[in-house]
Amino acid sequence: MVRSSDPFKTGDERQRPWLIVNNESHPFGDEQFVAVAVSTKEYPESIALSSDV
Structure with missing residues (x-):
């Protein structure tokens, strides 16, 4: 995981x-990638991460 600016905030x-x-x-x-936003809030479409992640 990485931390970066958030276009949603x-x-x-x-x-x-x-x-x-x-x-x-x-x-x-090495030039393009897909990034998935990680949040501490729960939404209907959320996929929970286990505590070991």
Whole structure:
């Protein structure tokens, strides 16, 4: 996981943890990637992370 700016937040505290989804089979793995926002809030579409993650 990495921390980076959050396009969903406003104000001074604009960071969020992101899960980077990528591997060597992706054709532009060193230039482009998919990032999934990680949140402490629960939403209907949420996928819970276990405590060991």
